[in-house]
Amino acid sequence: MSELNVNGVVHEVDVEPDTPLLWVLRDHLNLLGTKFGCGSGLCGACTVLMDGKPLRSCQLPLSAAAGHAFVTIEGLTAEYGAEPTHPVQQAWIEVDVPQCGYCQSGQILSAVALLKQTPDPTDQDIDQAMNNICRCGTYPEIRKAVKQAAKAMEGLA
Secondary structure, eight states: OEEEEEEEEEEEEEOOOTOOOOOOIIISOOOOOOSOOOOOOSOOEEEEEEEEEEEGGGOGGGGGOOOEEOGGGHHHHHHHTTTOOOOHHHHHHHOOOOOOOOTTHHHHHHHHHHHHHHOOOOOOHHHHHHOOOOOOOOOOHHHHHHHHHHHHTTOOO
């Protein structure tokens, strides 16, 4: 039995220690917003936040998750006190970022982490930090949404 802190809740899971966090989230905790993309940590569809930093969950074995706090797209608003919608999610909606939407939960979580560290990012900051792959090529809209969210988050704690 392993303990896993996800979205502010400690879960006990009976899973092999080498099981990737992605599959624990999806198959055992039913948190389906985190997507499987490449399985190699390259695409970013499986991105979650570990202690506030973006992490490819397909590459982290459950055994390495102990003692860390994870946030998935399902827990974003509660974790950051942004009910009902986090400013990054709201910007994604207003800018109409997603086309297919498959990469969006990972993109949004990467943007949240970026804005926490760099509240007023340049295009270069965004391009360096947002290294998730979008097969639809919505990168210009992602930049716009990140900048819009940054403005919306000015002055928020």
